[in-house]
Amino acid sequence: MARNGGVTWRRTEKIDGFNFSPTDSTEEVHVLAVDDSLVDRKVIERLLRISSCKVTAVDSGIRALQFLGLDEEKNSDGFNDLKVDLIITDYCMPGMTGYELLKKVKESSVFREIPVVIMSSENVLARIDRCLEEGAEDFIVKPGIFGRRLDSGAVAMSVPCARG
Amino acid sequence: MDRNPMRRQLAIMRQSLFDQGYLDEQFIELEQLQDDANPNFVEEVVTLYYRDSARLILNIQHALERKPFDFNKLDGYMHQFKGSSSSIGANKVKAESTLFREYCRSANAEGCMRAFQQLKKEYATLRKKLEAYFQLARQTGPLETATRPK
Numbered sequence: 001m002a003r004n005g006g007v008t009w010r011r012t013e014k015i016d017g018f019n020f021s022p023t024d025s026t027e028e029v030h031v032l033a034v035d036d037s038l039v040d041r042k043v044i045e046r047l048l049r050i051s052s053c054k055v056t057a058v059d060s061g062i063r064a065l066q067f068l069g070l071d072e073e074k075n076s077d078g079f080n081d082l083k084v085d086l087i088i089t090d091y092c093m094p095g096m097t098g099y100e101l102l103k104k105v106k107e108s109s110v111f112r113e114i115p116v117v118i119m120s121s122e123n124v125l126a127r128i129d130r131c132l133e134e135g136a137e138d139f140i141v142k143p144g145i146f147g148r149r150l151d152s153g154a155v156a157m158s159v160p161c162a163r164g
Numbered sequence: 165m166d167r168n169p170m171r172r173q174l175a176i177m178r179q180s181l182f183d184q185g186y187l188d189e190q191f192i193e194l195e196q197l198q199d200d201a202n203p204n205f206v207e208e209v210v211t212l213y214y215r216d217s218a219r220l221i222l223n224i225q226h227a228l229e230r231k232p233f234d235f236n237k238l239d240g241y242m243h244q245f246k247g248s249s250s251s252i253g254a255n256k257v258k259a260e261s262t263l264f265r266e267y268c269r270s271a272n273a274e275g276c277m278r279a280f281q282q283l284k285k286e287y288a289t290l291r292k293k294l295e296a297y298f299q300l301a302r303q304t305g306p307l308e309t310a311t312r313p314k
Binding site: 037038039040042043046047050092121142143 | 190193194197199202205208209212213216243244246247248250251252
């Protein structure tokens, strides 16, 4: 398990070289972290890496959609070596909110199975309800999440469908 | 009790930051993310915080120079500022941010200005204290290094 923060590629014995087998249970969980706050991005990235996750951190919902290949401009052919297993997003962001990002992901036939966790510094019940209703996996009040040591097991458990 | 006098001094310095309310448990959470491979993580985050939040302080400053106040805008800036402050465990700074936001919501211009002055004081004080702490830590080696189960 890589702890050094770099993206790790695991080579399988298959002839076509680099290949992530979805049934490989020792594979690292790849998390897409979305937060406009530089400080929070740094912390969450560190937290996830310590928890043996691969992390891609972006600063906006738009960039998250671009990474997934869901934005209108680029037309992804669907193949992405860096399969995203979990999305963790801040709620309050300029431009596209975490809620709007959640909706886009859940509307996509390709990505709707990816669990989306929403973080917010504000504990607003209506907001929590709205997110859960829209299909969010969990809603976490910041900065509480930064204290969690997400062990791979816990993260993997929140990835029920992605692993097949 | 650590025999090394510098480490003892570091421990005392650290404890007083908590006892005097400058830092809260969130700072400890950051310390938990530090290890031998990343021994300066907390200092890096704090440095990033001061660099990044300087921009917000300036924005708020400018916004307070335009009358009448745009309380929505001010509240927006402070929401962001409070968020980062909270993430590094800056307890007093966070409290002043909360106060400022309350004044924004009740459209209290006087209150906003007072709260902002106080906030800047706390922000500057914390910076000085943390700079001294990290400087000593670099000389002694950080106290809190997390040992995580393999």
